[in-house]
Amino acid sequence: MTVNRRDLLKRVTVGAAALVALPGARAAEPPSFQGPHQAGIFTPPQRSAIFAAFDVAAPSAEALRQTMRTLTARARFLTIGGDPAAGPITTPPADNGVLGPTIPADGLTITVSVGASLFDGRFGLAGRKPRTLTAMGVFPGDALDPAWCHGDLLLQICADNADTVHHALRDIARNTRGGLLLRYRRTGFLSPPRPAGAPRNLMGFKDGTSNPVEAEGADLVWAGAGEPDWAAGGSYQVLRLIRMHTEFWDRVSLAEQEAIIGRRRDSGAPLDGAKELDKPDFERDPAGALTPLDAHIRLANPRTAETANGRILRRPYNYDDGVVPGGDLDAGLIFCAYQQDLRRGFEAIQTRLADDPLNDYIRPFGGGYFFALPGVTSTEDWYGRGLLG
């Protein structure tokens, strides 16, 4: 039985590796502002988030550069924290006061990404576009609302508390006024472990259990061969705003919910396992006796050699926002994922998910494709210097 014991060992190791990446786990060190990669990608997800898309209104490449420098300075200050600049009491205060007199870091990360539209003629960037960056297309089942799609720039603002992300967005919007114009934004939250493991999404299932770990970044997440030089250290980011038909979902039996996702709702265990971090073994279940062939996790990650390099880093948040016409809740998922290649990553998965029974319970209505810029590496550096400078 040596083969099996080795297999068991492998399972244990993978489980341990995955544990490190579980969202909700508090980082020992506060996320660092400087580095080859931006914070907010492999950073364990904080509890609160705003995804804010902007149109760039800056009239020239030089004005855009200035805007990006300002954005960098604000992000650097906000993520490190401290006392806001003081001015005469007779002028409007420099800070909005939402976080009190001294700004706490509060685990804040600000991740800046650019959309395909930034590479049109306006700023002379047409030849510098990341290799697979396009505008997001339409997938079967989508009901996209143009007001909730695309954008020149996307900010992913995450922190431990909701007031901190609000404060940061408001501060940045104010300081870049004239250069950046808000296009749309969604506020998201991540639940605490209930009672343990990955946080639950609003369908009641643990979400974030299976994700690449940071050591796999070079193979799966960070921009790879064939990209323009300036892009090194960046990553493709997909944003999908997905409404859930929570009322309908609640009218479906537990057995069916679990068959649709491919995991147990209570524990988060895969249907062929017993614990959340057990690794599904689809090869052993070729007919889908335990995990249906079209279960969400099985379509999303068939765990085959051919699909291994198409895995993506998901960093989703729940949203819960009001009422849709008809009286149902407007609630769902802000799906956010990072990957090395949009075609190999998100698009390949989304194409397999065309037959996902989960589609009946969700309706994507917005989002876009973006490229998360390389990190800011020194005190002189600024977001997009390699691209614009």
Next chain:
Amino acid sequence: MTRIRIALLAATTVVVAAAGAFALVRSEASAAIPVPTEREARALIDKYRSDATAGISRDIRYAEAASTIGECADPPGTYAISSRYSMMPPSGADGAAAVDALREHWAQLGYRVITDVPGQNSQLLTEDPATGFRVGISRRAASYLRLVVSSPCLTLPYTPAPPVLPEEQATVREAYQQYVAGVLDRLTRDVAALRTAVAGSDRAKARAAWLTAQLTWDRVGAAYGSFGEYADAIDGLPQGLPGGVHDPDFTGLRRIEYGLWHGEALGTLRPMADAVAQQVAALRADLPGATPDAIDLPLRVHEILEDALRFHLTGLTDMGAGAVLAETAADVDATTALLDLFGPLLDERRPALRPAAHADLDALRKALRTGVRRDVDAALGGVLETLAQAPALLEVTGS
């Protein structure tokens, strides 16, 4: 649009007449063991299954899985939950090795042997004294293993419904198919009238003919991509197509609606009406094959109106006619028909359900007639909660 909600045998739990169905007749319950709840029992079943399969060769694959709830004779009113997993060893030797490995493994864990019949058709059944769960492995033939896990007798906070027999399901499917055939015959006439109308020059008449045909199609109850490609061709939607309403793949009744309400010349809609007529004829001819599987039909009892909620009342299907309330009323008709096809089976299992559903459906009809949107939304939400109780009562026995 492929919207297929599949009822899976793997996920199906059915009630069998007695827990003894898997030769797991239980001795009297050991007094000291705490009895788990149903959820705990299901989690433990997963744990025993995982533990057992981790100890045997990975080349032994799952072929089938089923879960049942069986009534215990003693004490009466308690139930045992059992899951059985058919597994395929690549050879007889692998199967025999697996049985030996598990015998040793379970002995090491201190499980008590209940039965251990050696040989070609070996049977090994053990009990974990700590929980009262039983786990067993049997060989039926050289390349067939069956792993069984069953809980001790436990009380359930509800009375499990007896399973519907496959032949009872088949009868309902047959009756539904006949219902659909009747509706399609009408649709054939309605689409012929629509073709004539778009060949003329009276837009109001063409619009009326479209509405008649659309409502007849809605009465089929084609929720959830039942009737698959036919349904897509007959009333597919533009959402999800790259070109939206201008996409060349946007065809069918919805496309005709779009044209009729967006000033397109009637003549340009003629080929589309012809194509719909062809699709309806093709579906009518292929009906025995195209009708949803019997196992999916119980879900349609609430899904037809779930579709009305997700598509009509959100405006996704409205291509200009503003007929969402009339279309929802047609969905009510289809739901009523299907509900009554399941009538005797439902009445037997939960006599109060069908009268409650009919009352809710009547309330919805009334709200649709008065057209007050608030009342429609409220009544639809209400009836859906009632109808969602039906599918669980209508599950079939596993193989």
